[in-house]
Amino acid sequence: MRVFEVEYIKKRGKNLFIFGKQIVVLDVRGLYHMKKELEKSVEKPDEMLYEAGRLSLMEIHESLVASLGAAAETILADRESALDMLVDALNNLGLGEISVLEFKPEIKFTVKHSAGAQDYVNRKEISEHPVCYALSGMFSGVCEKLLQTPVACKETKCIACGDEVCEFIIQNNARKK
Amino acid sequence: MVSIEKGLVVVAGERSVLIPPSFITLLQDKVMKEKGEGWRKISYEAGKKALEEIAPTYKMLVMIPRTSETSKKKLIDGVVEIWSWMSCGRPEVTKMNFKKNRFAFRLHDSVLAKPYVGSGKMMCDYFSGVIAGGFGSLLGAELKCKEVKCIAHGDEFCEFEIEGV
Numbered sequence: 001m002r003v004f005e006v007e008y009i010k011k012r013g014k015n016l017f018i019f020g021k022q023i024v025v026l027d028v029r030g031l032y033h034m035k036k037e038l039e040k041s042v043e044k045p046d047e048m049l050y051e052a053g054r055l056s057l058m059e060i061h062e063s064l065v066a067s068l069g070a071a072a073e074t075i076l077a078d079r080e081s082a083l084d085m086l087v088d089a090l091n092n093l094g095l096g097e098i099s100v101l102e103f104k105p106e107i108k109f110t111v112k113h114s115a116g117a118q119d120y121v122n123r124k125e126i127s128e129h130p131v132c133y134a135l136s137g138m139f140s141g142v143c144e145k146l147l148q149t150p151v152a153c154k155e156t157k158c159i160a161c162g163d164e165v166c167e168f169i170i171q172n173n174a175r176k177k
Numbered sequence: 178m179v180s181i182e183k184g185l186v187v188v189a190g191e192r193s194v195l196i197p198p199s200f201i202t203l204l205q206d207k208v209m210k211e212k213g214e215g216w217r218k219i220s221y222e223a224g225k226k227a228l229e230e231i232a233p234t235y236k237m238l239v240m241i242p243r244t245s246e247t248s249k250k251k252l253i254d255g256v257v258e259i260w261s262w263m264s265c266g267r268p269e270v271t272k273m274n275f276k277k278n279r280f281a282f283r284l285h286d287s288v289l290a291k292p293y294v295g296s297g298k299m300m301c302d303y304f305s306g307v308i309a310g311g312f313g314s315l316l317g318a319e320l321k322c323k324e325v326k327c328i329a330h331g332d333e334f335c336e337f338e339i340e341g342v
Contacts, residue, residue, distance in 0.1 A: 009181060009195065016179070016195060016264040023195040024288055025179070025188045025263040030227040034204070037223045041212060048207045056200035094186025094194040112184065115194045134200070 053137025120160035130158035224306025232314035293329035
């Protein structure tokens, strides 16, 4: 069930906004090469991408709350519906086709053609481990705000490893990938 | 120019994501902590490699054969118009010298520099790489790009100088 209908992406001039916050267009190859350059140069590229994803999506969530104003508390109180709405919004960002597979006992997401991994498939590059670090961080940021408790997101399947879809599980009270 | 369907965003024929600019600046901040000024090369190379791959698609969209200087100018103008839809600032080419492969490029309201206004530093290294890779791929030349003005540095706009390697 949708909590409310909204056109998520708004255009002002040539700039794009979601919930009043400016967003930029980044080609998925930019994401891929950013990851590759980090892997060559820093100790824990996965953690960096995860944290950047987590914090940037927390900002979007804060913008959502601000845009809802006084109604935010009521609308976000039904967490399952609120998550559906947030996923609806995230599906406008080009991250892949996101679905909530389960809400209880654990939140599970699946993502078809994940933006973080699609370039691996396109390049026929097989990874030994899941690679959607930024997306994992984004899911953790969204769920941490929604559930109002620290969570971690672990990617358990990834198209870069040859799986059909990417799958993510939200775990409570831990901060690990 | 921007097409959004469930889970997929295509901009100028290329699959893209729409993300808060803070994703990039937060990442830069973390790299800065570990690598100091080394963050610049990482951002520059990522932007350059991405645009080297993407620019041919843009070139096809603009559909101008790269033969005469006028055609090249139209090609650059067409691709800069595409860039103006990226929601990352207003781009403008201010100097084009095809004989010497020297160009000047301005970006007004750079989203990557805004969070650093007052820092006194040049902060658009990712865009420098994008420009070097994009112009280089379009013109079939190895180019380098240096940011010489930046709103984070206190300038009115961000400005980039491009020249052959």
